[in-house]
Amino acid sequence: MPSPADHNAVPASINAGTARAPVRVIAVASGKGGVGKTSVSVNLAMALVHAGQRTLLLDTDLGLANVDVMLGLSPRFTLADVFAGRCELQDTLLEGPRGLWVVPAASGKRHMTELLPQQHVGLVHAFCELDLPIDAMVVDNAAGIADSVLTFCQAAQDVIVVVCDEPASVTDAYALIKVLSRERGVNRVQVLCNQVNNAIEGKQLFEKLQRVSARFLDVTLHYLGSIPRDEWLRRAIQRQEAVVEAFPGCPSALAFRDIARRAASWQAPLGPRGGVEFFMERLVTQTGAANAAADPLRSAVA
Numbered sequence: 001m002p003s004p005a006d007h008n009a010v011p012a013s014i015n016a017g018t019a020r021a022p023v024r025v026i027a028v029a030s031g032k033g034g035v036g037k038t039s040v041s042v043n044l045a046m047a048l049v050h051a052g053q054r055t056l057l058l059d060t061d062l063g064l065a066n067v068d069v070m071l072g073l074s075p076r077f078t079l080a081d082v083f084a085g086r087c088e089l090q091d092t093l094l095e096g097p098r099g100l101w102v103v104p105a106a107s108g109k110r111h112m113t114e115l116l117p118q119q120h121v122g123l124v125h126a127f128c129e130l131d132l133p134i135d136a137m138v139v140d141n142a143a144g145i146a147d148s149v150l151t152f153c154q155a156a157q158d159v160i161v162v163v164c165d166e167p168a169s170v171t172d173a174y175a176l177i178k179v180l181s182r183e184r185g186v187n188r189v190q191v192l193c194n195q196v197n198n199a200i201e202g203k204q205l206f207e208k209l210q211r212v213s214a215r216f217l218d219v220t221l222h223y224l225g226s227i228p229r230d231e232w233l234r235r236a237i238q239r240q241e242a243v244v245e246a247f248p249g250c251p252s253a254l255a256f257r258d259i260a261r262r263a264a265s266w267q268a269p270l271g272p273r274g275g276v277e278f279f280m281e282r283l284v285t286q287t288g289a290a291n292a293a294a295d296p297l298r299s300a301v302a
Contacts, residue, residue, distance in 0.1 A: 021135070022279065023056075023132075023134055023135065023136060023137055023278065023279040024053075024135065024136045024137070024157055024158070024263075025136070025137045025139065025155070025156040025157050025158070025278040025279065026044070026136065026137070026138050026139065026156060026157070026158045026159075026160060026263070027139040027141060027152055027153040027155075027156035027158070027159045027160065028040055028041040028044065028138060028139065028140055028141060028160045028162060029141040029143075029149055029153055029159060029160070029161055029162070029176060030141075030143050030161060030162040030163065030169070030172070030173065030176070031143070031144065031145075031161070031163070031169065031171070031172025031173040031174070031175055031176040032143055032144070032168055032169055032172040032173075033143035033144075034143075035143075035162050035163060035164045035166075035169050035194055035195070036162060036164065036194045036195055036227070037140065037141070037143060037162045038061070038066060038067060038070060038140050039070070039194075039233070039237065040160070040162050040192060040194060040227065041057065041067065041138050041139075041140035042057065042067060042070050042071060042140075042242050043242045043243055043244055043252075043253075043256040044138055044160075044256060044259060044260060045057040045100055045136075045138040045242075046097065046098070046100060046242035046244045046245055046256075047244050047253075047256040047257050047259065047260035048135075048136050048138070048260045048263070049097075049098050049099065049100050050098070050244060050257065050260070051257070051260045051261055051264070053135040053136045053260075054099070054133060054134045054135045054136070055100055055101070055134060055135065055136045055137065055138065056100075056101040056102070056103065056132060056134050056136070056137040056138070057096070057100060057101070057102045057103070057137075057138050057140065058102075058103045058137055058138070058139045058140065059079075059102070059103065059104050059105040059140050060079075060105060060123075060139055060140060060141050060142065060148060060149075060152050061105055061140060061141065061142040061143075062079065062080075062105050062106065062109070062112040062113055062115065062142065062148060063105075063106070063107070063108070063109055063110055063112045063113035063142070064107055064108075064142070065078070065104060065105035065106055065107045066107060067102060067104060067105075067140055068094065068102060068104040069107075069240065070237065070240060070242075071096050071097065071100075071102065071240060071241070071242070072240035072241065073094050073096060073102060073104070075092065075094055075102075075104040076091075077091050077092045078092060078104045078105055078106040079092060079103065079104070079105045079106060079112070079123070080105070080106035080109050080112055083112070083115070083119065089103070089123075089126050089127075089129070089130060090130060092104060097241075097242065097245055098245070101132070101134065113142075113146070113148075115148065117147050117151065120147060120148045120151040120152070121151060121276055124151065124152070124155040124276055124277070124278055127278050127279050128279060136263075137278065137279075139152050139153075139156055139278075141153065144172075144176070145175060145176050145179045149176075150179065150180060150183065150184050151184075151276060153180055153184065153186060154180070154184040154185070154186060154276050155276045155277050155278045156278060158188075158190060158263075158266060159180065159186055159188075159189050159190065160189075160190045160191075160192050160224060161173050161176060161177060161189055161190070161191055161192070162192050162194050163191060163192070163193055163194070163205065163206075163209060164193070164194050164195045164196070164205075165193070165195070165196060165201065165205050170205070170208060170209055173191075173209060174209060174212055174213060177189055177209075177213060177217065177219060177221070178216070178217055180219075181217050181218065181219040182217075186219075187218065187219050187220060188219070188220050188222070189219060189220070189221050189222070190221075190222050190224040190266075191206050191209060191210075191221050191222065191223055191224055192224045192225060192226070192227065192259070193205045193206055193225070193226040193227070194226070194227045195227065195228075195229045196226045196227070196228060196229060197228070197229055198228065199226055199228075201226070202225070202226025203223065203226070205226075206221070206223045206226075209221065210223075224259060224262075225255065225258065225259050225262075226255065227252050227255045227256065228251045228252055228255060230243070230250055230251050230252035232246075232247040232250035232251070232252060232253070233250070233252040233253075235247070243256070244256050244257060
């Protein structure tokens with residue numbers, strides 16, 4: 001792992017300037033906080049790296065970010081600096097374990113939670129300007145149904161909603177899925193049950209959420225699997241490491257690896273859904289659709 005002074009060093013291959021394949025963008029969200037969403041994002045990203053996927057982990061919890069903390073990284077710039085005009089988006093890139101790239105957000109910056117909707121869209125479009133040699137991007141969202149969460153989920157090809165076996169978690173997960181479906185046209189959601197005692201409990205938790213969704217929503221829920229309650233995961237968090245790195249043979253690490261392996265078989269995106277899509281130009285190039293407009297982030301911030 002690079003030293004803190006080197007964390008913002010951008011690998012030379014990023015500026016290669018060659019045509020890039022489409023990027024699989026996975027947004028991780030939850031109805032409420034405290035369900036382990038960021039831990040899921042970090043470990044899924046690292047599991048994708050272990051599976052041979054060149055991966056970027058984007059922290060979009062704009063006011064209470066902690067992806068960099070969970071990985072023991074020391075960023076020089078964050079997304080707050082980008083919106084303030086102090087740096088470009090590329091300047092925020094950190095190189096993490098095994099070549100995982102991380103774009104950190106800021107913590108304790110309340111004004112970052114008050115950005116305008118067009119600024120959220122501007123951030124999405126800014127990724128069209130990055131020539132990153134990556135295969136996948138994992139987006140760690142804030143909890144809840146704020147505009148930023150809805151936009152970043154809408155802009156991804158896949159959405160994972162993390163839920164745990166608590167009444168409030170199930171209720172809020174349903175609320176998030178409802179808003180994503182009715183307001184943003186997200187009609188396919190992967191459900192990941194976290195902190196469960198066993199696989200049976202995880203499946204039962206999914207079925208509970210699926211029953212109420214099938215009754216009231218026009219949305220398809222897929223059971224992604226479950227992450228067991230695991231003391232080794234807690235120890236990895238304390239060590240500021242991904243559990244798939246720190247304790248690769250433990251139950252939770254094996255579960256994350258299995259999910260990352262199965263992610264390759266998910267239905268591939270057919271092309272951009274509209275004006276809000278991460279790495280839109282790569283999808284447009286692949287599908288032969290009309291050229292997409294990619295507004296620079298700076299114009300949205302102004």
